[in-house]
Amino acid sequence: MPLIEIKNLTKVYVNDEVETPVLHGVSFSINRGEFVAIMGPSGSGKSTLLHVLGFLDGYTDGSYLFEDKEASTYEGDAMAHIRNKKLGFIFQSFNLLAHASVFENVKLPLFYSDIPESEWSKLVTDAIEAVGLTHRTDFDVTRLSGGEKQRVAIARALVCSPEVIFADEPTGNLDSKSGGGVMQTLQDLNEKHGHTIILITHETYTAEHARRIIRIKDGLVESDTEVSERRHTNGGILIK
Amino acid sequence: MKFKHSLKTAYRGLEQNRARSFLTILGIVIGVTAIILVMSLGQGAQALILDQVKGMGTRTIIVGGGREPKGPSDAGQIFNDSLKKRDLELLERRENTPSVKYVMPLIFGAAGASYQSDTYNLTIFGASPLMEKIFDMPFRSGGMFTDEDIRARAKYVIIGNKVKTQLFGADDAIGQVIKMKGYNFRVIGVLTEQGQSAFNFDEAAIIPYTTAQDYVLGIKYFNRFVIEAVSDELVPSASEEVSLTLRESHNITDPTKDDFFVITQVSLANSLSSITSVLTIFLAAVAAISLIVGGIGIMNIMLVSVTERTKEIGLRKALGATYKNILTQFLLEAVMLTGLGGIIGILLGAFFSWAIATGITQFTSIAWTFSFPVSAAILGLGVSGAIGLIFGLYPARTAAHKSPIDALRYE
Numbered sequence: 088m089p090l091i092e093i094k095n096l097t098k099v100y101v102n103d104e105v106e107t108p109v110l111h112g113v114s115f116s117i118n119r120g121e122f123v124a125i126m127g128p129s130g131s132g133k134s135t136l137l138h139v140l141g142f143l144d145g146y147t148d149g150s151y152l153f154e155d156k157e158a159s160t161y162e163g164d165a166m167a168h169i170r171n172k173k174l175g176f177i178f179q180s181f182n183l184l185a186h187a188s189v190f191e192n193v194k195l196p197l198f199y200s201d202i203p204e205s206e207w208s209k210l211v212t213d214a215i216e217a218v219g220l221t222h223r224t225d226f227d228v229t230r231l232s233g234g235e236k237q238r239v240a241i242a243r244a245l246v247c248s249p250e251v252i253f254a255d256e257p258t259g260n261l262d263s264k265s266g267g268g269v270m271q272t273l274q275d276l277n278e279k280h281g282h283t284i285i286l287i288t289h290e291t292y293t294a295e296h297a298r299r300i301i302r303i304k305d306g307l308v309e310s311d312t313e314v315s316e317r318r319h320t321n322g323g324i325l326i327k
Numbered sequence: 328m329k330f331k332h333s334l335k336t337a338y339r340g341l342e343q344n345r346a347r348s349f350l351t352i353l354g355i356v357i358g359v360t361a362i363i364l365v366m367s368l369g370q371g372a373q374a375l376i377l378d379q380v381k382g383m384g385t386r387t388i389i390v391g392g393g394r395e396p397k398g399p400s401d402a403g404q405i406f407n408d409s410l411k412k413r414d415l416e417l418l419e420r421r422e423n424t425p426s427v428k429y430v431m432p433l434i435f436g437a438a439g440a441s442y443q444s445d446t447y448n449l450t451i452f453g454a455s456p457l458m459e460k461i462f463d464m465p466f467r468s469g470g471m472f473t474d475e476d477i478r479a480r481a482k483y484v485i486i487g488n489k490v491k492t493q494l495f496g497a498d499d500a501i502g503q504v505i506k507m508k509g510y511n512f513r514v515i516g517v518l519t520e521q522g523q524s525a526f527n528f529d530e531a532a533i534i535p536y537t538t539a540q541d542y543v544l545g546i547k548y549f550n551r552f553v554i555e556a557v558s559d560e561l562v563p564s565a566s567e568e569v570s571l572t573l574r575e576s577h578n579i580t581d582p583t584k585d586d587f588f589v590i591t592q593v594s595l596a597n598s599l600s601s602i603t604s605v606l607t608i609f610l611a612a613v614a615a616i617s618l619i620v621g622g623i624g625i626m627n628i629m630l631v632s633v634t635e636r637t638k639e640i641g642l643r644k645a646l647g648a649t650y651k652n653i654l655t656q657f658l659l660e661a662v663m664l665t666g667l668g669g670i671i672g673i674l675l676g677a678f679f680s681w682a683i684a685t686g687i688t689q690f691t692s693i694a695w696t697f698s699f700p701v702s703a704a705i706l707g708l709g710v711s712g713a714i715g716l717i718f719g720l721y722p723a724r725t726a727a728h729k730s731p732i733d734a735l736r737y738e
Binding site: 138141143144163164167168170171172176178182184186187195196198199200204243247 | 329332336339343638639641642643644645646647648649650651652730731732735
């Protein structure tokens, strides 16, 4: 059973009675433990696809099965609970709480979870350790570099042990060295810890950290290929 | 999300904009301060008035000539000459007024009293020896005149403490002669200091009513009858007997046309209390308007805050915050702001009313007591919290309704 299975998924935005179709019938499935990059140029519909897959937005037609359950059966608070329990998000602009420590930021999703408070501290510490920021735990996030900030966001995405992590252009605001570090962290989470990762990017060299690349163009799947030679980052240098 | 975490989150939200949070609550602070101040001063005034009324004695009934003054236009009615000697005689008859113990006629007027080169303006009371019993007057020295002095129109006077100090200083006043309206009066008694009471005896001279009528004030009627009922329970029947007797004496059949009025301590206390209560409520209502203005300020700032933190709201929603979580967070921020404003307002209001009470007692002879209106404090806190809820609801709903995607995209 795939973790995510979409069939003929369409999404039409309606604004002031003007209809803007964005997804025209997208189909693919993603299994647990996969690292998939969704690529496409601006306006291709990749961000919309991420929003739908991430339970941040609904879809117009077609089917989206998450853990074999139709996503459209979830509404409002149920969507919020799925996002909290099953999904982790990493954004291009980090979206950290300013004037809060690394620890506080990573803890944030736990406030909305039903995980007992007694376990929070360990979960946060483990998540921070997983991204290699233990030495920065009590730092105010405003004092961190861009790469470190994104790793805090990764730790935050990890803290509730989600089924899948969505990364929306995670290296978009970083220089190539920091970006490479962030991608390596994601790759490690996938390879060593078996986390399912769905990456949205328009950069080929970032997408090549994944095992599989789904290319979207004009709201349709253009290609769906395995990556034969994965990119690895070592000491900031990209080795093919 | 647990409530304590919601509280913490709301507190952090406010903490990040300390100066703005402080300025926002000023409106609420001023409103609550004004309410507490008005209510506290109102209570103080009420306590003072009731204290003076109680000085009248619980069994005391006062009968005045003319209609009871109900407003400024009735002021002239106070000086009515309807109470005559015949009325006094009728009231003194046991068979007419079985519930009445004492009836004392009282007349009063202003006069200057002089001793050697000193003159002092005082109030002259023309009374009978019963005055001592009815008002429980404590003598510093000397004593009361007698019924014989009444019949003889004796020119004896009992003076209040302040009159004694002004005219005689530390010297003994008993046996001395003071001059009032051209007549010489021998001082036979000096009262101890009484402070504020229903009648200000400190600045008074008490003489036999016959002497007052014939020599000093030149009138044939009485201003008041001061009556004491046999017991507290008999006050209502005593006042009824007095009314019936006077109506009969004055040939009045329609009680609405009475040319006299009867006040008991209870009726006086009730009417004065209701006047001060209405005034206090009115003033508090005016002060409450500033709370509404403060509430609008809170709403305004909360809306700005929601817009500023759109991205944060989107993030929280993406991480699993529900509609209720976001609503609670922003509502709590508003309620914390107004609640804090309420607490500061209560403290300031209590401080100012205490300062005013202290000032009044220090610089005047009025025995004003500071009272902290607990009910007003609870009300002030409740109302300010409610204002937070009411005026915070719209901004909080705006925040909670934001779609996570739109909020995340917001720049």
